[in-house]
Structure formats: structure tokens, C-alpha cells
Amino acid sequence: MIKLKNILTERKASDSKAFKAVEDNLDHIAYQFGETGAQFVGSGYWGRAYQTDAGRVLKVTSDPDEVAIAARFKKLASRPHIVGIYDVRPISAVTIPFGSDGREHDVFPLGYYVIHMDAVTPLEKYGDGALAKVWEDKYLKHAFLRNGETDHEIRVRFDHVAKHYGVEEDFLRLVSQRQKILQDVRALGIRRNEAHAGNVGFNRHGNFVVYDMQSERYMDRPNPNNLGRPVDLTPDDTRYDWTGIMDGV
Numbered sequence: 001m002i003k004l005k006n007i008l009t010e011r012k013a014s015d016s017k018a019f020k021a022v023e024d025n026l027d028h029i030a031y032q033f034g035e036t037g038a039q040f041v042g043s044g045y046w047g048r049a050y051q052t053d054a055g056r057v058l059k060v061t062s063d064p065d066e067v068a069i070a071a072r073f074k075k076l077a078s079r080p081h082i083v084g085i086y087d088v089r090p091i092s093a094v095t096i097p098f099g100s101d102g103r104e105h106d107v108f109p110l111g112y113y114v115i116h117m118d119a120v121t122p123l124e125k126y127g128d129g130a131l132a133k134v135w136e137d138k139y140l141k142h143a144f145l146r147n148g149e150t151d152h153e154i155r156v157r158f159d160h161v162a163k164h165y166g167v168e169e170d171f172l173r174l175v176s177q178r179q180k181i182l183q184d185v186r187a188l189g190i191r192r193n194e195a196h197a198g199n200v201g202f203n204r205h206g207n208f209v210v211y212d213m214q215s216e217r218y219m220d221r222p223n224p225n226n227l228g229r230p231v232d233l234t235p236d237d238t239r240y241d242w243t244g245i246m247d248g249v
Helices: 004-009 017-024 026-031 064-073 130-136 140-144 151-164 168-188
Strands: 039-043 047-051 056-061 085-090 094-098 103-108 113-118 200-202 208-210
Touching: 017 026, 017 047, 026 056, 064 085, 064 113, 130 140, 130 151, 130 168, 140 151, 151 168, 168 208
Parallel strands: none
Antiparallel strands: 039 047, 047 056, 056 113, 085 113, 094 103, 200 208
16 A cells, blocks of 8 residues: 555655665575575565565565565465465664764664565466456456455456457456455455555466455554564675665665
């Protein structure tokens, strides 16, 4: 969810220098999750995602709502249509002496987290994008996730659309999974109006999953008891150059 005050600033939170500091120390961060070869795969408003050699994702985010629900999910039994969450950890704040008085100042503040999760191919990047177009532009997502619609009604309404866009096989796969998808979404209280083509997709098992999550709770905040141990941003034997990190973007 993009908050109004951030829309008015006309820049993404994920474009900040804090995320540059993360990328400059990415190998060290990945090591702490037992991962290697993390490479950038995409960004949203609040975060940036990196896929590892093992095919999992490290998502660095400053969105407390997403972190709160992801941290709760890792405590629950896995569900086939909700992305698998392995761990959620805060990134430790970094302070350095600054100025003539030598006082400690925060250069990497609290409020940044790493979500260790399964990789998902979002609909917007799946195939040639035709299924994403049906999902978004032809409004499949609105009917598909509405409790009052039956699977038969979905088929009657969208069969011809799926045929026109050449995505019949994928559409039938979605319909075959629909009741279990709705069951998982209801059970975990996910806000379904956030299910655009960049927030849902297919995992390596072919399951349709929700992976960029927002809770139905208002202004959710992470529970420290649900978080793993903090992530160090820099290795002990390397002094990162923090020059300019406190400057504006």
C-alpha cells in the first residue's frame, strides 16, 4: 500500500541510498541466510528483491505492513497458495562518529527488513503477458477473488476471453485451483484488492500464489517476537564507505 505522504514526495522509498548500501553489501547479507549469488530481480515502492542461486528470494523492504504479515505467516503451517516464508529479520542499524564532536549518528536507521521467501514468477512477467492482461485489463481478478462468484460463473464469463488471448490452459489451471486459493486468502486475512499482476503469480510447482502481501488490519506493525535475529549490514573485517549516505537522494 502506498501512503499519501509518499506519493506526494514523488519518489520510491526503494530508490533511497539505504537500498544502495544494501546492494553494496548484498553478498554478506545473503551469507547470513545461507544463500549465495543473490542478483537483483525487481523492485516495488517499498522494497527490492534479489534471487539466489538456490532459486529463493531475499526481499529487502521498509514496509512494516508487509513485514508484519510475512512474519506471522512464517509461524503458520504452509499453504499452497501463499508464498513460502522461511525467515523475516530486521537489518541492524549502523552508527558512525560524525562531525567535530565525534558523536554517534545513525547512517542506516532502523525500519529495514529482509524477507527470505520462495521465488514466484509474477503474472506481469509470466509468458508473453497475455494472462496478466486478462487478469488486469479484462478484470478477471475482481471476479476470481470474489466469494459470491461460482467457478461455473467464472468459466461462463471468461472462457471466451481466455480463448481470444490464447491463455485457455492457464485460465483452466487457475479455475481448478480457485477454491483452495480463496480458502487460503480468507484464512490469512489478505487484502484481495492488492492482488494486481505484480503481486500474484506461479511458483515452481505451478501453484498460483499471493506473494506481495498486505493485511486487512489497519496500520499493522511487526511483532518483534515473530522476527529472526538481526542481520548485520557489513562484515566485521570490512569498513563500508558511508560517505554521503545521510545526503538526500
